[in-house]
Amino acid sequence: xxxxxxxxxxxxxxxxxxxxxxxxxxxxxxxxxxxxxxxxxxxxxxxxxxxxxxxxxxxxxxxxxxxxxxxxxxxxxxxxxxxxxxxxxxxxxxxxxxxxxxxxxxxxxxxxxxxxxxxxxxxxxxxxxxxxxxxxxxxxxxxxxxxxxxxxxxxxxxxxxxxxxxxxxxxxxxxxxxxxxxxxxxxxxxxxxxxxxxxxxxxxxxxxxxxxxxxxxxxxxxxxxxxxxxxxxxxxxxxxxxxxxxxxxxxxxxxxxxxxxxxxxxxxxxxxxxxxxxxxxxxxxxxxxxxxxxxxxxxxxxxx
Numbered sequence: 122x123x124x125x126x127x128x129x130x131x132x133x134x135x136x137x138x139x140x141x142x143x144x145x146x147x148x149x150x151x152x153x154x155x156x157x158x159x160x161x162x163x164x165x166x167x168x169x170x171x172x173x174x175x176x177x178x179x180x181x182x183x184x185x186x187x188x189x190x191x192x193x194x195x196x197x198x199x200x201x202x203x204x205x206x207x208x209x210x211x212x213x214x215x216x217x218x219x220x221x222x223x224x225x226x227x228x229x230x231x232x233x234x235x236x237x238x239x240x241x242x243x244x245x246x247x248x249x250x251x252x253x254x255x256x257x258x259x260x261x262x263x264x265x266x267x268x269x270x271x272x273x274x275x276x277x278x279x280x281x282x283x284x285x286x287x288x289x290x291x292x293x294x295x296x297x298x299x300x301x302x303x304x305x306x307x308x309x310x311x312x313x314x315x316x317x318x319x320x321x322x323x324x325x326x327x328x329x330x331x332x333x334x335x336x337x338x339x340x341x342x343x344x345x346x347x348x349x350x351x352x353x354x355x356x357x358x359x360x361x362x363x364x365x366x367x368x369x370x371x372x373x374x375x376x377x378x379x380x381x382x383x384x385x386x387x388x389x390x391x392x393x394x395x396x397x398x399x400x401x402x403x404x405x406x407x408x409x410x411x412x413x414x415x416x417x418x419x420x421x422x423x424x425x
Contacts, residue, residue: 303420
């Protein structure tokens with residue numbers, strides 16, 4: 122018997138199926154790659170569009186912030202309420218500080234809020250006009266009132282000036298004056314001698330004077346001071362012997378001795394003693410008498 126030959130067509134069919142399967146796989150992959158590319162392109166385009174919209178929105182937001190600042194200043198000057206504007210400004214500033222990466226939905230929400238801010242600004246324009254009208258009317262009324270007030274103020278100023286001038290004159294007139302000033306040296310034996318002195322005669326300095334009659338000065342306690350000043354303009358003082366400081370012409374100065382008295386306008390006679398404890402250098406010394414920062418009188422003595 123003859124051997125049968127292999128069936129070649131079946132083998133060809135197998136190869137054809139394999140080729141077709143490969144083509145299908147290639148087509149599927151190509152379609153997937155194309156769809157992925159398209160999706161990425163759409164996402165990229167959407168991002169570009171969102172960034173563009175966001176840039177425009179942020180510019181609008183900045184413009185609204187500047188306009189809010191202007192409205193706040195203007196309404197505040199006119200005496201209006203700025204609470205809602207301050208709140209809107211705070212919200213806008215928060216948005217401006219946020220990152221610029223936002224979704225399309227977030228950008229749309231921000232644009233909607235911007236519309237609200239711009240509507241608020243438009244309402245404030247009308248409020249500003251009303252405030253201007255009210256302020257204009259008030260200004261007119263206040264101007265008339267101010268004219269009357271100025272006249273009254275001028276009268277009060279004139280009265281105050283006259284009052285101060287009178288008070289100044291009274292204060293000057295009420296200042297005490299020292300009369301019959303006598304400066305003597307007292308020796309260790311109690312003997313008194315008038316200037317010029319020698320140091321052996323000069324155990325103590327005695328200053329005596331009378332308070333002049335003054336009907337303007339009130340009856341009250343007074344502190345009377347004396348200053349003994351050498352030729353070098355140095356005040357002789359010793360805190361341990363009753364010396365101290367007082368204010369003279371706005372400065373703190375030393376005094377040599379002091380007495381507290383009750384001034385009763387009876388031409389009181391006052392006597393001061395001061396024991397230096399050491400010799401006086403030769404020269405002429407000034408003796409000044411003060412009360413309440415003004416000079417009541419002065420005298421001098423000489424040591425040889």
